Amino acid sequence: MRTMLSQVRGLGSAKEGTESHLIRQRITAYANLPLMIAFILIVVSLIGADYDTARARIGNPIVAAIMVALVYNVTTHMRIGMQSVIEDYLQHEGLKAAAWIANSLYTGGLAVVGILSILIIAFGG
Amino acid sequence: MTDTSESRRPLSPFVQIFRWPVTMAASLAHRITAMVLYGGSILFAFWLVSLAWGPQAFDFATMLFGTWLGWLVLFVFTWMLMQHIMGGIRHFIWDTAMGLDKPTVDLMARASMIGGIGLTLILWIAVLIAL
Numbered sequence: 001m002r003t004m005l006s007q008v009r010g011l012g013s014a015k016e017g018t019e020s021h022l023i024r025q026r027i028t029a030y031a032n033l034p035l036m037i038a039f040i041l042i043v044v045s046l047i048g049a050d051y052d053t054a055r056a057r058i059g060n061p062i063v064a065a066i067m068v069a070l071v072y073n074v075t076t077h078m079r080i081g082m083q084s085v086i087e088d089y090l091q092h093e094g095l096k097a098a099a100w101i102a103n104s105l106y107t108g109g110l111a112v113v114g115i116l117s118i119l120i121i122a123f124g125g
Numbered sequence: 126m127t128d129t130s131e132s133r134r135p136l137s138p139f140v141q142i143f144r145w146p147v148t149m150a151a152s153l154a155h156r157i158t159a160m161v162l163y164g165g166s167i168l169f170a171f172w173l174v175s176l177a178w179g180p181q182a183f184d185f186a187t188m189l190f191g192t193w194l195g196w197l198v199l200f201v202f203t204w205m206l207m208q209h210i211m212g213g214i215r216h217f218i219w220d221t222a223m224g225l226d227k228p229t230v231d232l233m234a235r236a237s238m239i240g241g242i243g244l245t246l247i248l249w250i251a252v253l254i255a256l
Contacts, residue, residue, distance in 0.1 A: 026220065029213050036210065040248070047252060051180040058176060067173075078163050085156065110170050117170075117177035 021080050028077040035070040042066070055121055064122040071114035079107040151234035154241075155212035158205040165202045203248060208241030 042063060046054050057063055082103045090096045175186035189195050215233045218224045224233055 026216075029216070033210065033213065033217075036206070044248075044252060044255070047255060051176075051183045054176055054183065058173075074166065078166065081159050082163055085160070110166060114170050114173055117173040120177040121173075 021084070025077065025080045025084075028073050028080070031069075031073050032077055035066065035073055038066050039070050058118065059122045061122070064118050067118045068115050071111055071118065075107045075111040075114070078110075079103060082107070147231055147234040151212060151215070151237055154208055154238065158209040158212070161205045162202070162209060165198075165205070168198070168202070200245070200249060204241065204245040207244040207248070208238070211237035211240040211244070 042057070046057060049057070058067060083100060086096060086099045086103065090099055172186050172190070175182040190199060215224075215237050218233065224230065
């Protein structure tokens with residue numbers, strides 16, 4: 001006996017199956033690799049740099065663009081990853097919901113603070 | 126009275142009784158490094174904010190990262206990042222449906238750990254030479 005796929009879709013602990021998150025986690029991972037290599041090069045180039053040098057370098061349009069993409073992409077990857085961990089280890093529904101909210105606040109907060117900082121560095125303020 | 130026939134049943138062994146397969150260690154390493162990076166990324170946000178804030182805040186952040194504890198944190202963070210990247214590349218290879226047989230899986234698990242430590246050391250040696 002087989003159950004129709006349409007009847008069991010969305011019954012996993014994430015309530016939406018693996019479809020969107022599995023693929024999205026992979027896509028952000030693929031994008032993270034070149035972004036992270038660029039980020040490491042940027043950070044290494046800033047070792048020992050004074051304030052004006054660091055600000056000019058992060059404020060460079062290309063560097064700022066890479067940094068914004070990195071912050072957005074990494075925080076998305078972090079949010080999905082932590083959501084999976086929460087689904088795996090927390091069984092209590094209320095606790096799970098609270099952890100999901102905390103996860104969104106933390107990663108969303110990091111994204112907002114990070115991107116805003118880069119924009120201030122790039123456009124002065 | 127307790128049911129003796131119940132209690133005499135052998136218990137099924139849990140993870141700690143087995144020798145750890147290297148693939149299990151690599152899988153755990155991937156998740157543990159992810160969690161460390163998740164928490165540690167706030168340090169990067171702190172550094173970015175300090176740069177946006179002004180020279181005094183930036184000097185304060187630079188001073189903090191320049192302490193021995195700051196260096197230790199950055200070194201461990203680098204290692205966690207490199208290990209997670211190596212684990213990720215392993216997943217990228219699997220995504221192409223290649224390297225799924227047992228010898229290759231074991232080899233890639235070992236390579237990811239050696240690669241993670243190796244890349245961390247190379248990066249930090251390069252940093253120390255640049256300084």
